[in-house]
Amino acid sequence: MIGNRITYRTADGVRVPGTWRHAFIRNGDYFLTDLFIYADGLIDCWGLVTLEEFEEKLRCGWVATELPDGARASGHQLASWRFGEPRTRYTPELLLAEIRDTIDELNGRPDSTDRCLAAVDVFLADRTEENRATARAAYHAIPETRRLYALGDMDRKDEPLQVLVTGPGGHLEDLPDEPVTQEEYDEAVAYFEDRAKWLAERPARVPADGPATPTAPAIHLYQSYPLRPSDDPGTKALRNEFPAPLLVDGATYPTVTHAYWALSTADPGARTAVREAETTFAARDAAAGVPRRDGWEQARTAVMTSLLRAKYTQHPALARVLLDTADATLVYDDSDSDYWGDRGGRGRNWTGRLLELVRSELHAEQAGIILPAPPA
Structure with missing residues (x-):
């Protein structure tokens, strides 16, 4: 997710918005650095490359998602160390999926989470198993690292979403031995119905003491x-x-x-x-x-x-x-x-x-x- 990390580069006199994230580049040793991702699909990983070229950089390990035990690393000339029992949750596929989402966000296009929630809306309007399967596939297309935040609910995380796309009798990934009950499914449906009402009302809501930004032009x-x-x-x-x-x-x-x-x-x-x-x-x-x-x-x-x-x-x-x-x-x-x-x-x-x-x-x-x- 981009948040407030916005930068840009100039191409042919045009400002191209971008953002950045941390990564390791393997050039002999491992170097902690920043990947700069731009709205036009170019990525700076010690040189501007296209998304397809970036995928190759991932496959060959130039952009590293595997960190070998004992390998030497350094960060911005601030410190150097050797990895000791390193753990990373990223695979080339997962990092690439997150970066595809980032490029969509930079362009104001629906990302994988938006596409999943749109598929959920279609299912809730017409609850066929075909529509549920489409919503389930869209949920699994969200990078695993982002699924918890798909609903923007830090209390429930993505639990209602998982239950909804799984359906009664199905099995959640984290609980393969416990099938989803009808009661759990009904609670998930009610959650999404309440969420739809809240989202419909949100544009009309004004903070208790008034808007945070001016309504008149500067x-x-x-x-x-x-x-x-x-x-x-x-x-x-x-x-x-x-x-x-x-x-x-x-x-x-x-x-x-x-x-x-x-x-x-x-x-x-x-x-x-x-x-x-x-x-x-x-x-x-x-x-x-x-x-x-x-x-x-x-x-x-x-x-x-x-x-x-x-x-x-x-x-x-x-x-x-x-x-x-x-x-x-x-x-x-x-x-x-x-x-x-x-x-x-x-x-x-x-x-x-x-x-x-x-x-x-x-x-x-x-x-x-x-x-x-x-x-x-």
Whole structure:
């Protein structure tokens, strides 16, 4: 199963998705390495090969599934050892079957487990022995190492599936001397009926406190200069350099940016110069020439949070603009800062994240939800 192990290679300018898994390659000694498996069916086992060529690599032992006692091995130049009573569950056939499944997964195609469950659905809709035999063959086509996980049920494993495709009077592989009883079979049928209901309801289920991902498309807050006051600024109003006079500690600043840079220094003269700067560029430059306050690096996120709260509290029309973004991810451009801006996915996007926080607080206020006050 792929999980989060996703990589890619570039072929003719196209990104080909892939994944990887551990394996031993025998090149004299045995080397613990990674097999890279790609959606186009190529596999890197110290060289790109087709699936057919990979099968030959398995048959000849280049990709090793047998580990002889006493053979020398090493791993990524980190350590070397000799095998002592090695045990492996893999055969060439089993490893090849898993890799075929992986290629199907990478392409979004049904793998052996999906094909088995589809055959089970056909059997449950029309319970003939012919359909049961087809479902049973599909179950055995799942690589043995993956059968336990076919139902995604870590309590029952694949037991209901085995019982269903075996049928009353048949024998399970693990219990060859105990035939499946009618009661066990009926329980398996009921399990699949309940499972079908649960799967039908699952798309409509929402976590108790709401969805984990945004329902609105992301909004990119591009830098745009010069910015002037407007009755209909759109999302430009969410920029920190948008003209929105801000009253902070008895002083009025033209923008959030002016206030931020003024508060970054303890020098009263510099603060005045920053506040009176004609542009946000000039405000930043005025602050850059003097030292930052002690602890500023650790406090700056809290300061920005307070300034954004002040902006949208003091300007209800701009708060409405922010609320109208619903739950969209806000991607904030900042050509100067990997901390505050997204920077093409390289930055931390703290301004965007704090805007989303303040937006949530505005939604709470709108809904009449009283937020707990911080402890005194």
